[in-house]
Amino acid sequence: MKIGEKLRDARNQKGLTQEEVADEIHVSRQTISNWENNRSYPDIISVILLSDLYQMSLDVLLKGDKDMIEHLNESTDIVNSNKKLIIMGLLNIVVFIFMIIFNQIISENKILLASILSLSIISITIFFYQIIRKF
Template sequence: MEFATKIKKYRQQNEWTQQTVAEKLSVSRKTVSSWENSRSYPDIFMLVQLSDLYHVSLDDLLREDHEMIDNYKQEHEANRKQDHTFVTSYIINVVASFYFLCRSLVGTGWINQLQPG
């Protein structure tokens, strides 16, 4: 059974409206509707809260919904690439800053005034 179908079924078993679930999770009713209609997926933190709210395991929520699992894999890969780009940019900025700092110190002659030892 698909994730969206499961969370809708669990909500209906508890006789809750989407608004009730939204209030319990501190999200909008539209967000709950999007989850139940497979337009979007909750983040990992919210999955844990849904699991707690409906008293079901994460395994039960996620099992069999391969589209959702693929979506999380794609998000993970995109985040990994973003992290790599950030680290690379950070290192380049540090090296460039150090280079320009050294050039400016040499250019002013200040560094030549330092006594060795």
């Protein structure tokens, strides 16, 4: 059973409206609706608050919904996210140093220049993507 169905059933069993639940855990009513209709997933703090509100264990609430588990795994995997950010930052530094050291050779060879510039653009784009994704 999807987490949205579990949340809706638990709310109905407690006799609460979406507005009351939203006020209790400090989100909008639309957010509650999105969760209950599986359009989005709650973050880990909201899951804990909902678990407390509905007096339902986290185990019962989360088991059986692989998409929700994957969402929580991705949103809480800070170590992996930081590792990617550090790797992309270092790659950009290496490319920059490479361009400085081999400036004379690169500027004389049009194909090498185009390749290095392409690599730089891709590297910087991925780096900024990682930064944006982190926030």
